[in-house]
Amino acid sequence: MIETDKIILAELIALLLKDGELASDKENQLKNLLQKYPGAKDIIRRRLSQTDIYVPFDLHKIDVSQEWLITQSKFTAKETILQPRKKYLYLNKSWYKAIGIAATVLLALTLLWQKQQHEKPVSYLIPDKIYGHKNDVLPGGAGAILKIEGKEEIRLTEKKANQYFAQGIELKEGRLIYPSNLTENLKNTLIVPKRSTMILTLSDGTKVWVNAASELSYKTNFNKKERRVTLKGEAYFEVAKDAHRPFIVETNHINIQAIGTAFNVNSYHANTKVSLTEGKLKVSNEEHEIYMNAGSETEIVDKKLKTFPLVSKAEATAFKDGYFYFKNKDMQQILDELSRWYGIQIDCKIPLNSERYEGSIKRDVTLAELCNVLKDLTGYKLTIENDKLIVNR
Numbered sequence: 473m474i475e476t477d478k479i480i481l482a483e484l485i486a487l488l489l490k491d492g493e494l495a496s497d498k499e500n501q502l503k504n505l506l507q508k509y510p511g512a513k514d515i516i517r518r519r520l521s522q523t524d525i526y527v528p529f530d531l532h533k534i535d536v537s538q539e540w541l542i543t544q545s546k547f548t549a550k551e552t553i554l555q556p557r558k559k560y561l562y563l564n565k566s567w568y569k570a571i572g573i574a575a576t577v578l579l580a581l582t583l584l585w586q587k588q589q590h591e592k593p594v595s596y597l598i599p600d601k602i603y604g605h606k607n608d609v610l611p612g613g614a615g616a617i618l619k620i621e622g623k624e625e626i627r628l629t630e631k632k633a634n635q636y637f638a639q640g641i642e643l644k645e646g647r648l649i650y651p652s653n654l655t656e657n658l659k660n661t662l663i664v665p666k667r668s669t670m671i672l673t674l675s676d677g678t679k680v681w682v683n684a685a686s687e688l689s690y691k692t693n694f695n696k697k698e699r700r701v702t703l704k705g706e707a708y709f710e711v712a713k714d715a716h717r718p719f720i721v722e723t724n725h726i727n728i729q730a731i732g733t734a735f736n737v738n739s740y741h742a743n744t745k746v747s748l749t750e751g752k753l754k755v756s757n758e759e760h761e762i763y764m765n766a767g768s769e770t771e772i773v774d775k776k777l778k779t780f781p782l783v784s785k786a787e788a789t790a791f792k793d794g795y796f797y798f799k800n801k802d803m804q805q806i807l808d809e810l811s812r813w814y815g816i817q818i819d820c821k822i823p824l825n826s827e828r829y830e831g832s833i834k835r836d837v838t839l840a841e842l843c844n845v846l847k848d849l850t851g852y853k854l855t856i857e858n859d860k861l862i863v864n865r
Contacts (some may be wrong), residue, residue, distance in 0.1 A: 481505040481512060484858075490663040507858065542694040562843075596667065596815070597858060600840050605856035609814045609839035612667035612684060614646035621658040629671065638692070650670040650692055657693040664705070667815035669791065674699075677712035678719060683742070708736045708792040711751075726772065736788040740808070741860045745771045747788035790832070793856040796842070803850055803863075810861065814839045821864045 484502045486799075487494060494502060506512055519788055600608035618626040627634045633643050640651035647663070652675050664670050664682045671681050675693055675858025682688050686705025694700070694717065703723040711719045713732030721728040723739040738744065746755055747769040748864075754763055755777055757772050762777050770779045782788065783799060797804055803824045811818050813835060822824035831849050833842060839861070843854040855862040 477505060477508070481509060485512065530733060536600065549658075558738045564815070585620050598838075600856065603840040603844055604633065604838050604842075607856060607858060609816060609856060609859065611838065612669065612813050613834050615668040616648075616663070616670040616682070617663040617665070618648070619661040619663065621660070623658075641692075646671065650675040652676070654692050657691055659689060659691055661687060661689045665815075674701075676714060676717075676719075678712040681708040682705060683791045702736055703738055703739060706736070706738045706791070708734070708789060710734045724754060724772070726757040726777070729756070736792075743772045745769060747782055749788050784850050786832070793837070794833050794835050796835055798829050798849075799832075800828045800830065802826055802828055803852065806846070806850075807861070808865070810839070810842070814861075817857075819860050819862045821862060824863070 480501070484494065484498055487498070521726065526811070596610040598608050602605070615629045615716070616628075618628055620626070626633055628643055629646065633815055637643070638654060638656055638771075640654055642649050648670065650673060654675060662670060663673065664684060664686045666685050668684050669682060671679065672688075673679050674690060674724060676699055678679060678699070678703075680688060682765055683706035686703070686707060688707060689702060690701040697717060699714070699717050699719045701719075701721055703721055709719070709721065709730070711730045711733050715731055719730045721730075721737055723737055724742060724744040726744060728735070728746055729738060730751065730753050733753060734749045735751075735753060736749070740746075746753065746764070748764045748766055750766050752763065752765055753770075754761060756762075757775075757777060759775070760777065762779055763768060764779060767782045767785075768779050769782045770777055772778075784797070786793075787797045787799045788797075796806075796809060806829065807818045807820075807824075810816065816825040827850075829849055832847070839856060843856065843861070846852070847854055851865075853864045855864070
């Protein structure tokens with residue numbers, strides 16, 4: 473059954489298209505619904521540029537499913553004559569109701585599909601009774617989507633996710649675990665969206681913590697010469713020792729090679745940073761390669777690999793350990809982290825300065841609580857409205 477607010481939205485859009493404007497109360501109602509269903513904005517723009525729709529009936533009293541069947545049968549039985557003129561389509565009056573219903577049904581179904589497929593759930597928006605924001609935002613948690621070569625996607629937040637795995641793979645206490653004796657060797661891609669993290673143990677015993685807005689691709693069984701994975705975003709690796717098979721991470725046109733070590737890779741942006749906490753690494757790109765020792769980090773600077781002392785191990789392991797760690801970070805970097813973890817949009821009303829900040833806080837706090845700390849740390853005014861964080865002075 474289509475939800476009431478979607479029907480109201482469809483009706484308001486039809487009235488807007490018919491008259492070209494709305495009364496102020498209906499206009500405000502439409503604005504609020506468009507914030508909830510932003511995908512409808514494109515539909516309005518397309519309709520305004522292409523056609524004129526009139527809906528002379530009450531949508532609340534329409535049996536949508538039945539009317540759609542009737543409309544389909546009418547279009548099948550008769551030929552509609554269209555006379556294009558400028559950007560409008562002029563139709564016989566007897567077709568207005570059919571076209572109006574069809575347009576409304578298509579709009580409602582489109583909105584419903586977009587909500588199911590693309591919109592973030594709003595269950596993480598909660599009332600703010602302490603800090604004075606319009607609402608508060610809960611922190612993210614464990615979750616991911618697993619794409620297996622040749623098979624359907626598996627949402628790892630589903631209670632029945634385990635039943636879709638090949639024999640031996642299991643999801644246990646929020647961790648995805650691969651056994652060492654799998655017979656099939658398919659490409660797997662772990663997609664970790666915003667507001668999520670995921671821990672997995674690969675078939676060789678390597679443990680990987682994958683941060684929000686990241687992807688990790690790998691084979692369920694590594695070959696005899698190497699263990700190769702591909703990363704987009706950020707992940708922390710504790711590599712199982714295997715002297716005969718180096719562990720290789722591909723990301724942003726560089727290769728990171730390890731035997732048995734622990735390191736963090738941040739490749740959200742072009743200037744990928746590798747932070748080594750244990751062991752040794754070889755990092756290479758198209759131009760040259762360098763060797764890293766524990767307590768150092770390598771970053772791409774002007775397409776060149778450069779190594780620096782690791783300022784803080786706590787920063788390299790921060791998201792893995794459940795912390796935000798703002799060591800020498802500017803406001804834009806901080807906001808990027810908040811956007812990924814809380815799944816929010818950032819709306820900066822002023823230019824951000826380049827001042828660097830230092831501080832840390834656990835990632836299990838609500839956004840309002842974190843904003844209360846950041847306003848004292850940075851001096852910026854931070855306001856939460858729905859899933860948007862507004863930055864001002």
